[in-house]
Amino acid sequence: MLNSSALLTTIPHTVWPARGRRPGSDAEEVVRRRLRQLTESGVVDDHQEPGEGGADGGPDTVFEARWRVADGVTVRARLAVSPRPEDGDGQEWILVAEAEHAWEPGWLSPATVFWPEDEDDPWDHEAGTGLRYRDVNAVPADEKVLRRLLKNGARDGWGIHVVVHEAMTPDERGRGPLTRLLPPSLRHRVIEHRAAPDQLRSVNYALREFDVEVPRGGAVVLPGRPAAPDYDVRDFSVRSVFLDGSEPTEVVKALVRYTDLARPLPEGAVEAITALREEWRLLTLEEELAHERRLVAMYAEALEAMTQSRDLYRAAADRAHEALVAYRESGVDGAGPRPPSAPPAPAPSTGSSLARTFGRLKESAKALRPAPAPETGEPGTPPSPPAER
Structure with missing residues (x-):
């Protein structure tokens, strides 16, 4: 049928x-x-x-x-x-x-x-x-x-x-x-x-x-x-x-x-x-058994999909944590510009998008680090001219 x-x-x-x-x-x-x-x-x-x-x-x-x-x-x-x-x-x-x-x-x-x-x-x-x-x-x-x-x-x-x-x-x-x-x-x-x-x-x-x-x-x-x-x-x-x-x-x-x-x-x-x-x-007994086997196969597929979704979510969370650690290690203090607000938690299927977002955030943090000051003498003393060869 x-x-x-x-x-x-x-x-x-x-x-x-x-x-x-x-x-x-x-x-x-x-x-x-x-x-x-x-x-x-x-x-x-x-x-x-x-x-x-x-x-x-x-x-x-x-x-x-x-x-x-x-x-x-x-x-x-x-x-x-x-x-x-x-x-x-x-x-x-x-x-x-x-x-x-x-x-x-x-x-x-x-x-x-x-x-x-x-x-x-x-x-x-x-x-x-x-x-x-x-x-x-x-x-x-x-x-x-x-x-x-x-x-x-x-x-x-x-x-x-x-x-x-x-x-x-x-x-x-x-x-x-x-x-x-x-x-x-x-x-x-x-x-x-x-x-x-x-x-x-x-x-x-x-x-x-x-x-x-x-x-x-x-x-x-x-x-x-x-x-x-x-x-x-x-x-x-x-x-x-x-x-x-x-x-x-x-x-x-x-x-x-x-x-x-x-x-x-x-x-x-x-x-x-x-x-x-x-x-x-x-249903006959054979049809009932076949029906139960189809149900088991369907549940197995659903469980596999849930497992893959969980793994994707876990990987996305790990990348988000790494990006946050990198941002904190960048040395930006509270006086500097405030970083953009963290994006909302991604869906399990958006792990790669989340990684790209925090990658850009890490690069932005490095760009915000203050540049080193030039070397100087005593206060008020102009810099020495370069020595003649």
């Missing part, structure tokens, strides 16, 4: 991010029951609830869990649940998981580690639009509502939006959501918009804002806002989708390609990834 998120601009390929809303006020109890169940069954290696509020004292209730996927790859995940202060309707949640290697679509979905797979529990509403991840979301008949819905979903950036058009009204097998047929790690990140046969024109009119369109009887994965630089609608458009209950292979391929893009981080994702990486507390 990386240690810093300060330079993040796109979603890392090792990270699985999701954000949603759950109606009601008992989300914490639902999560606790789910984590206990999966820990007892061995799916989850360990979990804990560090407590309410993060490092900034916020209102979030935080849960941490660790498990292993294929080839023993360790996944660490952090779920933060908070109330919705703007309208008081339910609780919002942000879930970020990070693996030791690039994320694979077939891995266990982090959402089902914390939330029950029971479709009767409505934890899977998208936070911005209120649409559901695990259900078919029928396209609204009102074109203004449709445009607003698609715009808000694209701007949110946490979910992946795909628009599917029905070439004809499907039977019972085809009326179910395509998301339930996706690989596990895609099922709870994709919002499926389903357009009826007679809505193709209105849907494509609304999609003009994204410079994309859905083929008749096909599907298109929408770009976010802002769109990924490498997004090309030809790579994310599917000509035909068979709504017969079979695996939507082409749709899956388009979604996997989309998750491989260097997509901009949605709002709040940097903070969530940083909290996962830097506030993680569910």
